[in-house]
Amino acid sequence: MRAAWVNGTGAVTPLGRTWRETCDALAAGRCAIAPIASFDASGFPSRHAAEIDRDFSETDRRTALALDAAREAWAAAGLDRQPPDPLNVGVFIGAESGRLPFYTLAALARAGGPGPALDHGRFSREAESRARDLDSRLVSPAVVAARLARELGARGSVATVSLACASGAAAIAEASRAVRQGECEVALAGGVGADVDPLMLAGFGLLGALSASGMSRPFDRRRDGFVLGEGAGMVVLSCKRGVARVAGIGRTLDAWSLTAPAPDGSGSLRAMRLALAEAGLESVDVVQAHGTSTPLNDAIEARAIREALGESLPSSHVSSIKGALGHTIAAAGALGFIAAVEAVVTGTVLPTAGLAEPDRDCALPHVVGRALSRRVDSAMVNSFAFGGANCTLVVTRE
Amino acid sequence: MSAPVAIVGAGAVSAFGIGWRGLGEAVAAGHLQPRESVLLRESHPGTLASEVPEIPAVLDAGNARARKLMSRAARLAAIAMREALVDAGFAERREEIGAWMGVGASGIAMEDVPAIVSASFVDGGLSLHRLGDQGLMACNPLFTFQTLNNFSLCHGAILEGLGGPNAAFFSRGSGTAVALAEALHALREGDCDRAIAGGADTALHPVTWAELRRDGFSAQGLVPGEGAAVLALARGASSRALGLLESCTAIAGAQAGTTPVSRELELLPLPRRADLVVIAPWGSPARAWLGDVAVTRYAGAAIVDVSLRLGDSLAATPALAWVAALDLLRPGERAVVLTLDVDGDLTVAAFRKESP
Numbered sequence: 001m002r003a004a005w006v007n008g009t010g011a012v013t014p015l016g017r018t019w020r021e022t023c024d025a026l027a028a029g030r031c032a033i034a035p036i037a038s039f040d041a042s043g044f045p046s047r048h049a050a051e052i053d054r055d056f057s058e059t060d061r062r063t064a065l066a067l068d069a070a071r072e073a074w075a076a077a078g079l080d081r082q083p084p085d086p087l088n089v090g091v092f093i094g095a096e097s098g099r100l101p102f103y104t105l106a107a108l109a110r111a112g113g114p115g116p117a118l119d120h121g122r123f124s125r126e127a128e129s130r131a132r133d134l135d136s137r138l139v140s141p142a143v144v145a146a147r148l149a150r151e152l153g154a155r156g157s158v159a160t161v162s163l164a165c166a167s168g169a170a171a172i173a174e175a176s177r178a179v180r181q182g183e184c185e186v187a188l189a190g191g192v193g194a195d196v197d198p199l200m201l202a203g204f205g206l207l208g209a210l211s212a213s214g215m216s217r218p219f220d221r222r223r224d225g226f227v228l229g230e231g232a233g234m235v236v237l238s239c240k241r242g243v244a245r246v247a248g249i250g251r252t253l254d255a256w257s258l259t260a261p262a263p264d265g266s267g268s269l270r271a272m273r274l275a276l277a278e279a280g281l282e283s284v285d286v287v288q289a290h291g292t293s294t295p296l297n298d299a300i301e302a303r304a305i306r307e308a309l310g311e312s313l314p315s316s317h318v319s320s321i322k323g324a325l326g327h328t329i330a331a332a333g334a335l336g337f338i339a340a341v342e343a344v345v346t347g348t349v350l351p352t353a354g355l356a357e358p359d360r361d362c363a364l365p366h367v368v369g370r371a372l373s374r375r376v377d378s379a380m381v382n383s384f385a386f387g388g389a390n391c392t393l394v395v396t397r398e
Numbered sequence: 399m400s401a402p403v404a405i406v407g408a409g410a411v412s413a414f415g416i417g418w419r420g421l422g423e424a425v426a427a428g429h430l431q432p433r434e435s436v437l438l439r440e441s442h443p444g445t446l447a448s449e450v451p452e453i454p455a456v457l458d459a460g461n462a463r464a465r466k467l468m469s470r471a472a473r474l475a476a477i478a479m480r481e482a483l484v485d486a487g488f489a490e491r492r493e494e495i496g497a498w499m500g501v502g503a504s505g506i507a508m509e510d511v512p513a514i515v516s517a518s519f520v521d522g523g524l525s526l527h528r529l530g531d532q533g534l535m536a537c538n539p540l541f542t543f544q545t546l547n548n549f550s551l552c553h554g555a556i557l558e559g560l561g562g563p564n565a566a567f568f569s570r571g572s573g574t575a576v577a578l579a580e581a582l583h584a585l586r587e588g589d590c591d592r593a594i595a596g597g598a599d600t601a602l603h604p605v606t607w608a609e610l611r612r613d614g615f616s617a618q619g620l621v622p623g624e625g626a627a628v629l630a631l632a633r634g635a636s637s638r639a640l641g642l643l644e645s646c647t648a649i650a651g652a653q654a655g656t657t658p659v660s661r662e663l664e665l666l667p668l669p670r671r672a673d674l675v676v677i678a679p680w681g682s683p684a685r686a687w688l689g690d691v692a693v694t695r696y697a698g699a700a701i702v703d704v705s706l707r708l709g710d711s712l713a714a715t716p717a718l719a720w721v722a723a724l725d726l727l728r729p730g731e732r733a734v735v736l737t738l739d740v741d742g743d744l745t746v747a748a749f750r751k752e753s754p
Binding site: 039040041042043044045095096097121139140141142146157158159160161162163164170173174177181198201202203205206251252253254255256257258267270385386387388389 | 440441443467492493497501503514525526527528529530531533534537545546547548549551552553555556558559560561562563564565566567568569570573576580583584587589648741
């Protein structure tokens with residue numbers, strides 16, 4: 001069986017236009033979370049997010065972010081100078097539905113009448129003319145992968161994974177499989193999230209998942225929910241020896257609840273154990289945790305990490321970049337993966353921003369303050385999604 | 399040599415109701431014409447559609463509370479998943495069963511949007527401040543559950559206790575074939591010994607249908623449909639096998655449907671021989687193109703067009719075509735299923751049934 005190697009990485013986040021800029025800022029302990037500036041969020045229960053302060057020429061913000069990150073990863077892999085055979089290039093992207101500009105949606109809803117009840121007849125008569133504004137390029141999850149494939153001239157497999165918060169990690173898992181099995185020689189994989197908008201703030205707010213304090217504090221005793229973020233993380237994988245290897249993949253379903261993890265952490269624990277077993281490891285040097293800053297999830301994940309690593313836990317280092325970047329939903333797993341690759345390649349173990357008072361229920365060998373520098377041979381990345389889908393990836397130096 | 403992957407069960411919900419056995423025969427026999435849609439009656443009266451008939455309470459997904467959290471597609475998926483698991487006899491160790499689904503994005507109930515918008519207006523204008531306050535209060539607190547695409551997979555997984563490797567692929571057709579291909583790879587690699595794979599969706603959502611109309615698909619013969627279908631798969635040959643899954647490929651971004659068949663045939667990874675060809679084209683141009691492929695490549699094979707009876711149900715379309723093919727497959731035969739979706743993406747799946 002061939003191996004899937006990481007040949008290049010790229011990222012666009014609120015802390016940097018490239019992964020290098022982002023990494024340097026994360027390593028210094030900077031945090032991107034601030035009051036929402038892109039729309040009036042003053043009435044919402046949660047008013048903070050990690051936003052990228054840029055406008056893009058692309059109509060769809062997801063596509064714009066993904067394109068920048070993909071170009072960086074592609075160049076880092078040297079493929080801009082030596083392009084591969086297009087028929088052997090696959091594209092695997094984690095993405096959720098895009099958001100219509102809220103005013104467009106409001107106008108569409110108004111086509112159904114002025115009151116709180118939908119007038120279907122009126123909707124039928126009026127919505128289609130207003131639907132001219134309803135551009136499917138702004139909504140379909142698949143447009144991102146299609147646009148990236150066009151940009152790279154890729155003619156191989158093109159897939160869009162819509163697995164909520166685990167989308168990016170699951171896309172990398174699918175790409176690794178495709179490379180290992182020879183389905184494609186080169187794969188662009190990753191995830192993108194651009195969900196800092198009124199509807200998502202409303203939706204996650206209704207679930208009670210967002211931080212009222214506006215702070216992302218993974219594993220901290222004061223944590224009170226997650227903060228939305230936006231960004232994109234992309235990697236280039238191939239069978240050609242690269243900087244790190246995708247050594248293990250574990251994917252499970254909790255089969256428990258739509259919004260809460262299984263209380264015993266069994267689903268996430270199985271994912272970690274499967275990934276470690278495939279990598280042939282019982283321990284790892286670094287864990288890039290899902291670490292969303294929600295009270296329940298962090299405690300359950302911490303317990304599952306302790307069980308998964310057992311006696312080797314004290315020699316590992318655990319952190320979550322969501323403390324600094326917020327929760328980027330479909331991009332989260334991909335950005336976490338890139339942080340894990342960084343640890344393996346440069347020995348930089350990024351800290352958990354916002355973590356100052358570790359919760360006793362979340363007892364782990366946390367990295368706080370600034371980044372650590374040490375030799376790292378292996379790293380594990382967790383991604384857990386609403387709906388109960390779990391994806392754990394293990395990357396190694398060899 | 400890859401391990402064989404057997405199809406050991408199936409489930410389906412379609413315009414013919416609940417159940418996959420007999421679906422292919424009914425389609426081939428030309429039973430059932432598209433009828434006026436009930437779901438679109440108020441917004442688009444008179445629309446002919448292939449709509450799932452009323453679901454008997456005893457066969458419905460979950461309980462009333464669970465169904466409140468479900469989109470239409472998630473509900474149909476859960477019913478098809480349950481049938482496939484029972485049909486396959488997958489009663490034990492369900493936490494090991496993998497699940498791969500093609501899912502659409504026709505989730506949110508339209509009735510919920512005006513409520514949140516109405517509560518957010520001040521002096522005739524939309525106020526985001528009001529939206530964050532009164533708008534949220536007016537909103538159905540469950541609406542988020544209907545909007546996340548992966549919930550079409552996760553509702554069914556939770557109800558049925560599935561805990562194995564998994565993924566949900568966004569699909570208007572081809573993503574569903576990616577789901578089946580990934581299940582096939584996972585079984586061959588030994589990630590799991592048993593899995594389900596399929597798709598669920600509805601084109602009978604007012605916004606989805608408005609968009610398809612605006613983009614000209616209805617004018618070119620697309621009949622909106624809905625449904626869900628799931629195959630239950632097992633690693634290795636099985637005495638329970640309904641057939642063997644040989645291959646499944648999605649060719650996204652292909653020029654399929656816009657270039658001459660003679661040119662495309664050279665490039666397409668089509669199986670050499672087929673006794674049965676099941677096609678699922680979204681509308682008239684796709685029907686002509688796929689029919690041409692079937693006749694040119696598989697002279698003498700029986701050809702069945704499932705979309706004439708089942709319409710186009712986006713992410714569910716390939717999966718419904720697969721179960722129809724499975725129903726029609728006879729011992730010693732190979733079936734090739736070809737679908738062409740509204741994005742111009744082609745899917746190719748091949749099934750074989752061993753001679754006794």
